[in-house]
Amino acid sequence: MSNAQKNISSSQRWLHRIAIVLAVGTIVLIAKGGLVHSAGAGLSVPDWPTTYGENMFTYPVEKWTGGIVYEHGHRLIASGIGMLMIIITAWVWIGDKRRWLRWLSVSALLAVIVQGVLGGLTVLMRLPTEISVSHAMLAQSFMLMAVLIAAATSKGWMSGEAARPVKDSAGLQKLLLATVIFTFVQILLGAITRHTYNGMAITDFPLNNGKVIPDFTTFGVAIQFAHRVGAVILTTMIITQGVRILRSGALRKLRTPAIAAIVMVVIQFLLGATVIWTREAIVPNTAHVAGGAITFTLVFLTYIRSVRYYQFRAVTEAAADYTVQGANA
Numbered sequence: 001m002s003n004a005q006k007n008i009s010s011s012q013r014w015l016h017r018i019a020i021v022l023a024v025g026t027i028v029l030i031a032k033g034g035l036v037h038s039a040g041a042g043l044s045v046p047d048w049p050t051t052y053g054e055n056m057f058t059y060p061v062e063k064w065t066g067g068i069v070y071e072h073g074h075r076l077i078a079s080g081i082g083m084l085m086i087i088i089t090a091w092v093w094i095g096d097k098r099r100w101l102r103w104l105s106v107s108a109l110l111a112v113i114v115q116g117v118l119g120g121l122t123v124l125m126r127l128p129t130e131i132s133v134s135h136a137m138l139a140q141s142f143m144l145m146a147v148l149i150a151a152a153t154s155k156g157w158m159s160g161e162a163a164r165p166v167k168d169s170a171g172l173q174k175l176l177l178a179t180v181i182f183t184f185v186q187i188l189l190g191a192i193t194r195h196t197y198n199g200m201a202i203t204d205f206p207l208n209n210g211k212v213i214p215d216f217t218t219f220g221v222a223i224q225f226a227h228r229v230g231a232v233i234l235t236t237m238i239i240t241q242g243v244r245i246l247r248s249g250a251l252r253k254l255r256t257p258a259i260a261a262i263v264m265v266v267i268q269f270l271l272g273a274t275v276i277w278t279r280e281a282i283v284p285n286t287a288h289v290a291g292g293a294i295t296f297t298l299v300f301l302t303y304i305r306s307v308r309y310y311q312f313r314a315v316t317e318a319a320a321d322y323t324v325q326g327a328n329a
């Protein structure tokens with residue numbers, strides 16, 4: 001191996017490490033944003049991009065009191081994530097030849113800029129539902145871009161090894177994609193519930209205002225009930241896909257994220273119930289936002305790995321020749 005190749009691979013290794021920091025840091029930032037809202041601290045710093053008229057980076061620590069700790073801290077971590085994204089975008093353009101990855105990093109950079117502006121606007125406009133929901137959902141979308149960049153810069157992904165053919169008798173890969181899409185819908189239903197202040201529109205669990213199917217007296221009851229039904233559907237989807245991946249015996253690279261997704265969605269379900277039982281206590285409520293992000297990351301990772309590492313083929317006469325032997329290697 002020439003020195004140049006060695007340098008490239010060591011640079012790629014560092015790019016991968018920094019991309020992991022970006023992805024994990026984004027999940028932490030999402031949790032921190034969840035804390036800002038759960039603690040009712042969204043307007044504790046009333047201006048933007050300044051902080052009480054001062055430069056946000058030099059705002060004195062002794063003035064960080066009450067909700068300012070949450071909101072100002074959220075802005076500072078967000079700035080760090082933005083800077084990391086600038087570095088990664090430049091690094092990908094200089095050191096990686098894959099066009100799609102280059103444009104993905106540019107899209108992620110644009111997304112994080114828009115996200116910052118949405119954060120500022122939601123403060124200046126006093127938390128309008130549309131902007132707060134968009135801020136919550138763009139956060140999750142940006143997170144997936146960061147996860148994809150981290151995955152695509154890993155050694156295994158770049159190994160040049162061709163995807164292995166596997167028999168896909170009943171559209172498993174379509175199920176994996178459907179789960180990703182449905183997780184987005186489920187989080188959107190949660191975000192609308194949250195930003196229309198309907199977290200307590202249904203006050204009990206597992207019943208719904210004393211009934212199996214509640215009286216749809218308000219929008220709040222309808223949207224929260226939809227989120228609860230969505231939780232049952234999503235949990236079923238994640239368990240189904242996990243069991244099928246385990247049973248296949250061949251999809252080794254999918255097993256870990258698929259099992260972790262099952263564990264996580266069960267925890268997330270219980271956290272949702274705890275939000276209700278504790279009447280939206282700050283800790284379970286914030287954990288529920290973070291849990292949504294982690295669940296989303298795991299189902300997304302399962303799907304993108306299925307695309308990179310396996311070639312799903314419908315079982316037909318022609319495809320019957322494909323065996324799954326060796327796919328474990």
Ligand code: HEM
Pocket residue numbers: 026029030031032033034035036037038041042043048071074075078079081082112115116117118119120122123127132135136139142191194195289
């Ligand atoms: C990378 C950038 C950012 C990410 C990923 C991010 C993410 C989030 C998330 C996930 C939430 C929680 C939403 C919820 O509880 O439903 C949130 C809340 C919030 N964020 Fe950000 N944020 C970012 C940048 C900013 C910036 C620059 C500001 C500037 C002011 C900001 C201001 C806020 C405010 C005020 C809330 C509370 C909204 C509410 O109570 O309705 N965010 N953020």
Ligand code: HEM
Pocket residue numbers: 038136186187190191192193194195197198199200205224227228230231232234235265268269270271272273275276280285288289291292293295
């Ligand atoms: C199992 C899958 C579930 C997922 C993936 C999920 C995800 C989420 C997310 C991400 C949010 C916040 C969205 C945001 O603003 O960023 C949320 C809000 C919420 N979720 Fe869930 N959730 C699930 C299950 C449940 C269950 C079973 C319940 C109730 C029994 C529940 C009750 C709530 C409530 C009440 C809110 C709004 C909290 C507030 O107003 O502050 N969730 N959900």
